[in-house]
Amino acid sequence: MAIDTTTEPTASPVPPLGNPRLSTRDKLVLFVLCAAQFMVALDFSVLNVALPELGADLGLSRSGLQWAVTAFALPSGGFLLLFGRMGDLYGRRKLFLTGLALFGAASLLATLAWDPESFLAGRALQGLAAAAIVPTGMSLLTTTFPEGPARDRALGISGTLLSLGFTVGMIAGGVLTDALGWRSTMALLTVFALIVLPLAPGLLPKSLPHGLKGRGGAPVPDRPRLDVPGAVTVTTGLLSLIYALSTAADHGFARTDVITGLIAGLLLLTAFTVVESRSQAPLVSLSMLRRRTVAWGNLGGLVTFSMMSTVIFVLTLYLQEILHLSAFETGLVFGVQGVLSAAAGTLAPKVIGRFGARRTLVASLTGQGALVATLLLLNAHTWSVWLATAAVSLASMCHLGAIISYGLTVTSGVPDEEQGLATGLVTSTQQVGITVGIPLLGVLATTSQDLLSGVHTVLALDAAIVLAAAVLVGLGLRRGQSRV
Known part of the structure; x- marks a missing residue:
């Protein structure tokens, strides 16, 4: 892989205090990076409601349908740390653009798939591309926008779109599948890639491969080694x-x-x-993992992602199998959640600017756990849909606050040459969190003879874990830096 030799320009100067106003170019860079993150988030959920139709069309058995999800999740989670470090060593911009191109081609393959093998190959390549896009895109964001209000605002927008991507995917997947068939869900991702890819090369800063430094910080010509x-x-x-x-x-x-x-x-x-x-x-400096902010921040991120994904899973079962809501009505419940999450994305940077990322993370985890606990009042009466809508929407606002503040906690104070590693850890935590929650707790609901009782058991454990994590993270970060 050729190495970029140009230095990495920074974003235009941003006032260090109070005013997070961004230049036009900064906004365009942020648009490209956030659009790519939104595209990947969309891919996690847009196919879910289309799986039965997809299976019937391509001849995938019910047990084989899990591979439509797993084929994406395996490479997207497994290669995050590797690609994050490769971005540090060989150039983030180049790897980000490669990931975008591969994502577009893989989505087209999945759209045109003629048998299960070709479809699953497309999904696996999508996951591999996502593993390149997510950590390099996040590290491009954190190195383009300096610590302070500008980065807080940029991560707030990115976190909002990440959350919205999941929600929009659930709604858009149902609408597209009903109107145009399952292939339209993959075609949507192809269109996204075709929009973002032509804009990215002219906007994103080129990056100097880090690690090429000799004594006194002077560059040396040796190619950096990968562990x-x-x-x-x-x-x-x-x-x-x-x-x-x-x-x-x-x-x-x-x-x-x-x-x-x-x-x-x-x-x-x-x-x-x-x-x-x-x-x-x-590949991963153990001193990085010993950083108080990295270790405890990632614990907060792991818990907020894993436990919120579990809540969404069991609430979907509750709304459809106990309250007998249709898929469209269920989508509307989560649509309200998405709107309030977007509102949280605009508020979170302001809260972080005033109270700091550490306090915001602990408060957000506490709010998420407390609001999930209120869902223990759900019963089989139809009025419970209002409680479910309100509680999960407010819990999602706290969840988004936790997402943004834990990302800031982990990446704040990390040198530019290790930002890819730090953001790789952040995104690995996201992927593992999304993957681990449902198997560990969701199975208690699906295997329970009384579904409502099983849902209550899962929600009680979920709330207890989040509240315990809030206490541990608060204690662990107590001696952290003043900003975090």
Whole structure:
């Protein structure tokens, strides 16, 4: 891979205090980066309601339909850390553009798929492209916008669109499938890629491959080395864990491949820590993981993502199977959630600017846990739909506050040359969180003889975990930097 040799320009100067006003170019850069993140978030959910029609059309069995999701989740989660570090070493802009091009081509393949194999290949390539787009896009954002109000605002917009992407995907997937068929959901992603890709090269700053520094910070001509043993162990370890957890969500934890995947994943990640402690050029610096803000911030991110995905899952079951709402009516409930999440995205940077990311993270986790606890009042009466709508929408506002503040907590104070690594950890936490919640807790609802009782059990555990995390994160970050 050729190395860019131009230095990485910064965004136009932004006042350090109070005024997060962005220049026109800054806004265009932010549009490109956020549009790409929105596209990937859309891909996580837009296909869900189309799966039955897709299976009938391509001949995928019910058990095979899980691979429409798993084929995307495996590479998108497994390669995040690797691609985040490759962006640091070889140029983020180049890897970001490569990911966009691959995403567009993969979406077209999935749109035109003629059999299960070609469709699943397209989904796997989409996941691989997402693993390149997400960490490099996030690190381009954090290195373009300096710490302070400008970065707070940029991450607020990015977090809002990330949340909206999931919600819009659920609604758009149903509308498109009913009107045009399942292929239109993949075609939508192709169109997104075709819009973003031509704009990106002229707007995004070129990046100097980091790690090419000699004594006194002087550049040296040697190509940076990639930690191959670390890359192999962490990637295969994450792939094993994500496969096991994704399979367990549909088939339970008793299957041999699930147990094997969990054990292999844990052993490989343990081996990864040993490799990194001995490597001269580690993929993940253990000193990075020992940063108070990185460790506790990512714990907050893991909990908020995993527990909120579980709430959405069990509420979908509750609304459709207990209150007997249609798919469209269920979509409207989550549509309200999306609107309030967007409002939270505009408020969160202001709250962070006043109280700091650490306090905002702890308060957001506390609010999310408390509001999920109110869902224990749900029953089989139709009026409960109003409680469900209000509680999940307000909990999602807190959830979005946690997303933005944990991203700021983890990346604040990290040198530019390690931003790809830090944002790779942030996005890996997101992917693992989204993957792990439903298998660990959602299965308690799906296997319960009384669905309402199972939903209550899941919600009680969910709220308790989030509230406990709020306490732990607050204590862990107490001695952190003043800003976070």
